[in-house]
Amino acid sequence: MTLEDVKRTDSGRALMLANEAIVRGALESDVKVVAAYPGSPTSEILDTFSELLDHFGDYRMQIAANEKVALETVAGASMAGFRSLTSMKSVGMNVASDSMFSLGYTGVNGGCVVIMADDPHAHSSQSEQDGRYFGEAAYVPMLEPSTPQEAKEMVKWAFEVSERHKTLVIIRTTTRVNHQRGMIQLEELNRTEFKKKQWKDVREQYFTVGAVARRLKAKLLEKRDNLREESERSIHNHIDAAKGDIGIITAGVSYLHTKEALRNLGLNLPILKIGTLFPLPEKRIAGFLRTLKTLIVIEELAPYLEDRITAIAKDANSDLRIVGKRSGHFSEMLEYNVPIVEKVLAEVTDKKPSHDYDAVLERASRLKETLPQRNPIFCPGCPHRGTLWAFRQALDRLKIRDKIVFNNDIGCYSMAFLPPNEFSDSMLAMGASVGLSAGMEMTLEDKIIAMVGDSTLYHAALPGIINLIHHNANVTLFVLDNSVTAMTGQQFNPNSPKDAGGHPAQKIDMEKMFEAMGADSVTVIDPYETRDCINPVKDAIEAEGFNVIISRRACALYGDRIKKEEGQKIIPSENDKETCRGIYACIKEFYCPAIVVDESDGKMVIQQDLCDGCLECRKVCPVDAPHHIQVER
């Protein structure tokens, strides 16, 4: 498997996910400190480093409470002279960026690399944020690879550039690069021993304010100019030469779609492939533009390259026709693919696309007209299903479903906005539920309810909670404590007694923390005792002040993994059709994917290969029909 390939010490070839290739590149660069908070599409970087921690034993790693702490951790290690790396999704960079901008000014010491992934199409993010502007805005160099091989090479180069110019370096990826698996050429691993240093041997000042900041800014501009020269020389910007006056500038995964689209069309156009998003190789771009009458700019999301190239073209080739987003040929929405690129290339060159892609899509959508939707859903055995069910029951009993505001947050439980719950009023960003609650509590007569998971609690909700308590807010907070950062693959967090590599860590005592902060009440419920949760939830919603409900039960996927490791069996459930009266409490507003209906008698049936045996469905059944199957002991 690929983890074995990441461990290899030889220089052979291997099939790797780009996220694994990034880890391999860092290991080949003798990285010494890693810190990260998980976030799709980068989570496998953290997971791979974590799984290899004890195998190598020569780097240090922490799963950080959030991306800002992760960046500061690796920057601290860099200031101590160590090569260090962090990875985050671009919304994570929003959190980390406060320190990132200052680090632009202060610079770093040991090579310090940040992997930042955008998510065009918002596959697993709250927006299609374009993170490319961060580099330019903070004067921090930014690179963008297209393939796993290039991702690995860029990581290695990024460490060198970082050390040569004493600057942070960001490598920007997109989902289609992170989750692309391809062949890579390994290089030898020459790891060195981890050995602490002394501050006196590496000491520099990393301090920026007022007059110091102004002095650093002048130096920063010099640094930017030097980096521009680096960019002009870089092999990561290259021209695929061809004859003709129609040319293409592209970067990232769009380069791959472009190459395949050209092949499909039997075309050979000159391409300038950009690998250094900031600083751009402006002289090379100008030289390329001078050879053209028409330029096609192919990039997902915002017209980042297009606008900068347009500015360069003003002096280099003012008659140049630029085909891109501003000309209406390409969209700023969603991710691209070969058909999208091929259609524009065909139009500009007066050719016909190799396939009638629109007809294929139309036929498919006609065939799919009656296909049932498969929305994301809580797993069988998920504790959130029980918590949300009890929450709704409590609101019904209090007859206040239309007299509350429910501020949701980021995690698996975000799915409360999907069927069967469909009752979230907001969901913005990590920890935002508590901040929004402050403003709403001040201005609305309704009861304000916020919900966070344990990982989100420690990531970004704490300042908002302290703010609510400090202002005597009348808010009910649900904390869904499922032991781990579930959505991204069940990583450890400050709520875990473990850290990267399974190493022991201090678990934060959640109840004590809330009590110390001054919460009016803290009630712990078990969502597997679903019916029993209704009254405590009712009480917490009715009570005045800041009241906390901790719904505690391990994520089902994590819990199953632990059970497996301990040799325990998962005993599925079945429905007792004699007892079942077809009330469908287990179906309406519950939506367990293990549950189906027998069309012959209308009774509920549990698909035992999917069932997790949680028996939450028994707890919501008025006649207790579901029960564990009999197993031979």
Next chain:
Amino acid sequence: MKDSYDIIFAGVGGQGLMLLSAILGKAAVDADMEVLTGEQHGLSQRQGSIYVHFRMGKPISPLIPYGTADMMIAMEATEALRYIEYLRDDGVIIMSNRIMPPPGETEEVALDEERKTKYVTVEAIEKKLREITENIVLLDSLTLAKEAGNPRTENSVLIGAVCSCKDFPIETESVRKAVLDLVPPKTRDANSRAFDLGRDAGGECLG
């Protein structure tokens, strides 16, 4: 002539699609072929719709262009239809007859007091797929897996059927070796039998 042999994998989260993709990836690499995939990771919940773009030969983009995949491997029948825009006309579909109804559909079936609302059937799915291709291998993968001695060897049944496809570019024995290398050691015999049962069943369908 195409420069790549492209497979679209479809299924439901938790069915082991990633292992299936890893097995074919290993088989292809061991046979000295270039491989490029576009995978869907991320939200780790079970029971969602998932896919993998799996490309061998000389692909450039990680995503298969619409209407050009040579093969579809579907571990769940409705998911075959969900990604049908990727398959070329007359491409091969290797699919399980398993259907995992989403809860929204179950709710509609359960709450219809006249009992007229029925689940989507494999027959209805197959009929639609036949508008694109007649080369369909529809497998009762669970029954075959049980016959092989382990209900959890459905993936090997499907991979066996893949090898019955004449223009599939990897040698059958290389694929079998990759299967046996990557499944848990205790299940090797059952997986090998499941592989054979799938290959035989596929051979009958494709002639």
